[in-house]
Structure formats: structure tokens, C-alpha cells
Amino acid sequence: MDTDQLIRTLTADNAYRGRPIGLALMLALLAAAPVSLLIFFAELGVRPDVMSAMHNPFFDLKFAVTLALAASAIAVSLHLSRPEASLRSFGWWLLIPAGILVAAISGEMMMPQRTPMMTRLIGKNSMACMTAIPAMSLPLLVAALYGLRQGAPARPAVAGAVAGLLSAGLAATVYASHCTDDSPLFVATWYTLATAIVASVGALMGNRALRY
């Protein structure tokens, strides 16, 4: 097939419209969400004292951190799906959840605490956190990569890592309602570690799945 013939063929296909990436990503995540929720309700469930926990600002701050991570990673993912985009102009969005976390840690430091710092940091749920967040992230990550395949990222591994951050952010939001460790020190340690695992898996998977 010579190039003129190819051009004619592409012109014949001009009527075809791809799905906008934002829509593709949203539909894929909606399709995978029930799987993650099933894992959550089958294995973990919401903590029994959730009604009183909601009055604890540090319980609520966990959601602020994880939702900020999910939202900023979704925005960065959509940006990176364009071929001419780079992390340089939008990457700082990902610092928003880190900033909230730092503010929460300083807030906690200024308040009198009943338990010592290391006890709060190590917590009681570190192993559950480290397994549940990656497990619940995985269906969301696969879905996110599927949706993002509509895009054309310049660096597929980076785009895959950000897809990992967005799935970890969503999974951690659900997990936070189970976890009884509310200290920002716990969140900064274990949630971050779990998120880093998911982001690495995302980078590896994205490097193959997001090439175009």
C-alpha cells in the first residue's frame, strides 16, 4: 500500500470519532468500581464506630488526602494523554495531597496526644493497609489503563504511574473508612508506601499498555 493509498483510506475513515479520553476513563472506572467495593465489603467493611469517628478531624483528613490524590492524579492523567504534554506544567498538582498531609501532621504535632509518636505511626492496621489498598487498586488500575489507551502519552511509563496514583487514591478513600488508625503519621507512612507499590505496578503495566 503506498502512502497516497493510505491517505485515501484514512480519509474514508474520517467519519469515525474516538471517545473523548475523559469519558473513556470515567466509564472504565465506573465499570471496575463494583469489583473493588466487593473486595472491600467482603474482606474489610466500614469500621463499626464510623459515626463517632466522623467527629474526629483526623479521620476526616484521611479522606481529604486520598480524594485530593485521586482528583489531582485524574487531572494529570488526562493532561498526560496528549502527545505534546509533559509532567512539567501539571506535575505540581500531585503535590496538593502531600501538602494536606504535611499540614495535618503539623496540626497533630501541636495537639496534646495520649499515645507516643511511634505508636501512632506504626498503628494497628499497617499490614491490612498495605494489602487492601493494592488489592482494591488493581481492578481500578486495569480499568484506568484501558480507558487511557484512547490517549497518546509521550511517556507511557509515567502515564501508567499516574494511573497507579489515581487508582490508589480511589482505593485508599474507601479503605480509610475501615481503618481505625487516624493519625496523619500513619497515613503518611503506610498509605504512601501502598500508593508507591501501586504506582510502580502502574508504571510497569503502562509502559506496555499505553504505547501507541
Place this chain on the structure above:
Amino acid sequence: MREREDEWTDLMRSAISGDDAAYHRLLKAITPVLRAAARRGLARAGQPVDQSEDIVQDILLAVHLKRQTWDANAPFAPWLFAIARNKLIDALRRRGRRIFVNIDDFAETLPGETPEPTASPGEVTAQLQALPARQRDVLQSIAVDSASIKDTAAKFSMTEGAVRVALHRGLASLTAKLRDR
């Protein structure tokens, strides 16, 4: 050059709003620029320039299938050159070279410089044979026999919608095969 790029942006906007002739003109207009850049990239990597047409076709397929990632409010050329650069790097890497591709390779083509294809490209043609029969027949009818969608539908007793679906799927799986080979 500025004018040329503004013209591309206008053509692409018309193409997206359904003007097939504008799309055809755009693809025709960018091809020599892509060809010149592909040759420069191959030459710099010490590769024979007669493979440039395979790279050009690779880029054209990517431009076509990733059109929805172009923001219609942004200029077209930076988007095009980003895709072309990516595809050129891929092609050179596949040939065992890891080299830096300068974005100026694309931007600096002079208006008078319109190289002709040197060798007939083999990669798309080879992958075409590996497609499912229906997609291959439709692609061949439209590409090689220059049949319209309507004629192709009549020839294979398909609906026009089915021809359109087979055409698009054929182009998408052709691209996937070229990428994963």
C-alpha cells in the same frame, strides 16, 4: 512556515467537523514534511533513508487514530510533531539505535523541499496480509482499488455501516500489529 502551520490548524478543524476533502488535503500537505524529517532522522542514525516511507505511514496512522487527543483550540503543528517525534524514536529504537531526535527536524523543512518516496513501503503491506479476511478485503478495496465505501458495501454485500466498522477496526489492528511486531 507560520502560515503553513495556521493552514494545517484550519484544515484539521474542518476535518474534525466532517470535511473529508480538508482532511485529505491536510494529510497530503503534512506527508512531505514528515518524509523529510524521517529521512533526516534515519540519516543521522546511520540508517538507510529508503525506510523513511514506513515511518511516514506509521506516523499517518497514529495521527489518524489519535486525532481525539488534539485540542481544537491549540495549534496543530506541535501536536503533530510530538506524535511524529515519538514514532520516529520508536522506529529508530526498533532498528537498534537509541538516539536523540530533534524537534527541529520537523519544524525546519523548507516550503520548497518536497522529497518523493524512495522505496515502496513494505511494513503496512505485510501486516495487511495478517488481518482478518473481512477487514483486509475492505481495506484493500478502499486503498488499492480506490472504491468508495458505498461500492465496497455493494461488492461484499455488506451494509455501509459494517464497511465503516471493518475499515476502522482494520486500521486500528494494523496499527497494533505494527506497534507490537
